[in-house]
Amino acid sequence: CSSTTPITATMFPGDGIGPEIAESVKQVFTTAGVPINWEEHYVSTEIDPRTQSFLTWESLESVRRNKVGLKGPMATPIGKGHRSLNLTLRKELNLYANVRPCYSLPGYKTRYDDVNLITIRENTEGEYSGLEHQVVRGVVESLKIITRQASLRVAEYAFHYAKTHGRERVSAIHKANIMQKTDGLFLKCCREVAEKYPEITYEEVVIDNCCMMLVKNPALFDVLVMPNLYGDIISDLCAGLVGGLGLTPSCNIGEDGVALAEAVHGSAPDIAGKNLANPTALLLSGVMMLRHLKLNEQAEQIHSAIINTIAEGKYRTADLGGTSTTTEFTKAICDHL
């Protein structure tokens, strides 16, 4: 049993069902004896002039200081001219890689039972540049920006991930037959990095073909790396194969070892406060955070407890066809620990 001085981690419970699922994580972590002190930060109701967003300066400083955090869903307040809170976090904290493991959950049946892949998404540029304008009336354009620096960085992350996680293959996803310059540069960077990892098989797959292969036979894929929008699309597609965003974790990787794990589903305002939310995605994201912190023993214990609870099927939340409340499901997981 590991006994370490407690680690301080930032927690953004987020909006809607966020606080309820964050509570679930805190309970499970406490029961498992995880040595973490949470620094909780909520989204503000007012714009903080120092961040020019609803994220407070203190909350960003907290992540920068702790270098590790866990984030629930955040709904961007209605109104014009605000950047999405999620995008602001990625940008301000320079979270350059979004890692989403996607695997079939034993005991939770979907049409697929052999999914075990990782999508790694470039998280800072591409189609998300925010650069758009009207050329003339009725003609608008958006700029997709690809840089050598960001492409090398995410490719390096993907190959290093593959190597350190016992993975055999990295597939770069692209549409370079059409966007020869932007996606072409992305591929060029992937190839450069691939040469440094001769033990990892490298391949390139056109995005349309990739999506077709994923729905026909997802077992063909191992680690996938890709520009921002393709990552957005493919990670959701893959989540769909195994049951949806309520079951899939993610972690955002920044410079200087920063890691912000994140449940990427919505804030589900319709069921907020009703003790009905499924905390699985946030719990599994928390497990990713623990692995990042090298708290592997607790990570595996908690992971097994979640998987076994779902597999047994006695306690499941409504989204998985059960009748359990969030607290009942959480208690069932704690009982497995």
Next chain:
Amino acid sequence: CSSTTPITATMFPGDGIGPEIAESVKQVFTTAGVPINWEEHYVSTEIDPRTQSFLTWESLESVRRNKVGLKGPMATPIGKGHRSLNLTLRKELNLYANVRPCYSLPGYKTRYDDVNLITIRENTEGEYSGLEHQVVRGVVESLKIITRQASLRVAEYAFHYAKTHGRERVSAIHKANIMQKTDGLFLKCCREVAEKYPEITYEEVVIDNCCMMLVKNPALFDVLVMPNLYGDIISDLCAGLVGGLGLTPSCNIGEDGVALAEAVHGSAPDIAGKNLANPTALLLSGVMMLRHLKLNEQAEQIHSAIINTIAEGKYRTADLGGTSTTTEFTKAICDHL
């Protein structure tokens, strides 16, 4: 039994397996007594100065004159600076909408058995503008262009299609939360057209969520309309749900009533000339062409013959797990007529 003066249609057999599957179509159409004379055009081995591509001037003129054609796979010759033949055709003939019906084939089992949807893809602009450049070393950009004119045109096509084909719902697929100006304009145009079709339900679905819903429950969708790249991605994803591009037809719609039906799979050079190719996608594309020509009786006869042959399972090509040659499979279809 309809007796009409023969219609002249252009046929591009294309490369690789193209000539073999085109032969299959000609046989099936002849057996069914379809009143069509084919004007065949092959891709040239030299660039035609009048089209600046490997497509001959005569072949484009043929489609313009006949206003109807059928196209097999075309591989763009290797070498720098040539536009893809497929893209050149779309551009030169102003083929603004790519229509791909996607439905579960009775008797051909996949993980999905309830797919019945139509993707309608804007086919001329968006991410396919070809406008790209290097900003500084290591920084490149591509332009995505959305125009009011092309968006209204494809939206109008989608709603008109829904209305005239007994469909109930049109879903516009977008990422306007990120590309507010480009995808925002696309949605604005769809909404304008939707108002003219109060009997058709209109909804907007973000592309990542759309892909997740498609793999979880494709029966949720009816007609989908979207910008170029999203259409490229989603139409292949949908084809994957029902067995792949070897089984799904498509038709490109141009101004002035031009229609070019097209098998969108590759030219499969590895099996070319071996009598192994599956002609189903080109045959079903031919059926779309017949419906466009209002030759509905023959269209339905041929459609049933194809479906029944596949469903019976006695004659199937290798890609569908059978051992039949192209000619055996074709003969089986003709025997059903």
